[in-house]
Amino acid sequence: MPADPPTPVSSQRPDALCRDCGQAQMAARRCDACGSVRVVKHAELHSLSIAHIDCDAFYASVEKRDRPELADEPVIVGGGHRGVVSACCYIARLYGVRSAMPMFKALQLCPQATVIKPDMRKYVTVGRDVRVLMQETTPLVEAISIDEAFLDLTGTELLHGGSPARTLVRLVRRIETEIGVTASIGLSYNKFLAKLASDLDKPRGFAIIGKAETLSFLAPRPVGMIWGVGKALATKMEGEGIRTIGQIREMEMKELVRRYGSMGMRLYHFSRGQDDRRVTPHSPMKSISSETTFNTDLSALEDLERELWPLAEKVSKRMKAGEHAGLTVTLKLKTPDFKLITRNQRLTSPTQLADRIFRTGRDLLRAECDGRRFRLLGIGCHDLTDPRDADPPDLADPGQLQRAKVERAIDTVRAKLGGRAISKGRGLPAAGGKAGREPVEGT
Numbered sequence: 141m142p143a144d145p146p147t148p149v150s151s152q153r154p155d156a157l158c159r160d161c162g163q164a165q166m167a168a169r170r171c172d173a174c175g176s177v178r179v180v181k182h183a184e185l186h187s188l189s190i191a192h193i194d195c196d197a198f199y200a201s202v203e204k205r206d207r208p209e210l211a212d213e214p215v216i217v218g219g220g221h222r223g224v225v226s227a228c229c230y231i232a233r234l235y236g237v238r239s240a241m242p243m244f245k246a247l248q249l250c251p252q253a254t255v256i257k258p259d260m261r262k263y264v265t266v267g268r269d270v271r272v273l274m275q276e277t278t279p280l281v282e283a284i285s286i287d288e289a290f291l292d293l294t295g296t297e298l299l300h301g302g303s304p305a306r307t308l309v310r311l312v313r314r315i316e317t318e319i320g321v322t323a324s325i326g327l328s329y330n331k332f333l334a335k336l337a338s339d340l341d342k343p344r345g346f347a348i349i350g351k352a353e354t355l356s357f358l359a360p361r362p363v364g365m366i367w368g369v370g371k372a373l374a375t376k377m378e379g380e381g382i383r384t385i386g387q388i389r390e391m392e393m394k395e396l397v398r399r400y401g402s403m404g405m406r407l408y409h410f411s412r413g414q415d416d417r418r419v420t421p422h423s424p425m426k427s428i429s430s431e432t433t434f435n436t437d438l439s440a441l442e443d444l445e446r447e448l449w450p451l452a453e454k455v456s457k458r459m460k461a462g463e464h465a466g467l468t469v470t471l472k473l474k475t476p477d478f479k480l481i482t483r484n485q486r487l488t489s490p491t492q493l494a495d496r497i498f499r500t501g502r503d504l505l506r507a508e509c510d511g512r513r514f515r516l517l518g519i520g521c522h523d524l525t526d527p528r529d530a531d532p533p534d535l536a537d538p539g540q541l542q543r544a545k546v547e548r549a550i551d552t553v554r555a556k557l558g559g560r561a562i563s564k565g566r567g568l569p570a571a572g573g574k575a576g577r578e579p580v581e582g583t
């Protein structure tokens with residue numbers, strides 16, 4: 141009777157991991173320990189340590205957590221009929237609903253969906269809870285939005301008694317059980333690839349891009365997948381016959397720089413999966429802004445001012461909810477031929493107040509209103525800092541203290557009675573009508 145060939149199992153490092161119980165193992169189909177089929181297997185599984193964690197359909201998941209009766213129902217988080225979809229759950233996505241889609245279209249596709257108004261204050265709180273769990277895992281957490289972050293787990297094996305992959309499995313399990321929302325993991329050896337990976341297997345995903353398959357993974361992907369390549373550049377490149385990342389790789393660096401300037405360097409390196417950006421812990425948000433696109437282009441200052449106020453209020457509301465204050469106000473305008481204009485004003489002290497954001501934006505707006513028409517208006521705050529230093533009394537502007545008092549009083553009433561309970565005189569119906577811009581999250 142022929143003997144079975146010896147199995148080299150004992151000499152090999154287990155390259156599979158159960159995503160439910162965290163058991164490291166050789167098997168790829170089912171977990172030896174708990175029988176789960178959610179087993180991730182990869183030759184580089186235990187040697188990769190840069191991760192991107194992204195909560196799944198975050199706003200919608202938070203709402204479902206708080207209303208369990210909606211667990212199996214399509215849920216859309218978004219504004220009224222004229223607004224857009226801020227987030228939608230995976231059941232709503234089965235009907236074709238997507239983030240940033242106009243609400244009326246979403247409801248045509250999925251009329252039975254439960255529509256919930258966005259509650260940014262709640263999402264910010266839950267997002268912070270998620271971040272605390274991440275920070276308990278490693279100090280190197282770089283939040284890039286309310287519900288996603290990069291984590292560098294290099295050198296944490298001893299601390300956590302296992303590879304970064306296993307630590308990540310445990311972290312997302314804690315996010316699920318302690319906070320009640322799900323998240324997806326992308327694991328690789330740099331930020332660019334980790335971010336791409338987290339999107340590959342949503343929801344509750346765990347996707348890996350290892351060194352061995354980087355080039356073959358990237359080659360057929362569209363150029364727009366490269367960090368920093370927006371719609372305009374992608375269209376330009378496509379016009380020049382460059383559609384895939386593989387095609388970029390066929391070009392010399394010199395040629396890329398000649399065609400695309402400083403972006404050419406980035407294209408050269410990223411197309412090879414090279415990204416040396418570190419995971420740097422910093423303030424979770426670099427800026428908070430809000431914008432609107434008009435149905436009809438506007439040129440008159442008073443029309444634009446009228447549109448500016450609700451945007452300033454929205455930005456202020458998110459700053460107050462997220463406990464941020466901004467030192468720089470940025471105005472954004474787009475002309476009918478899509479030319480983008482941005483203007484900044486640094487303030488003497490950080491602000492959270494809609495009134496100060498509006499007034500600064502209005503000054504910037506005045507300088508631009510010279511008869512040109514605009515299709516888009518936006519306002520935002522940059523250089524976010526601690527709100528404790530925000531809005532000290534301004535001796536040069538005695539009216540400011542009074543206006544700040546009024547605004548805080550309105551905030552208090554709104555917090556008790558709801559957003560529309562009271563409004564300041566400027567919150568009048570819009571002149572130009574608008575497509576609406578609700579906060580829109582990724583995936």
Ligand SMILES: [Mg+2]
Nearest residue numbers: 194195287583
């Ligand atoms: Mg997300």
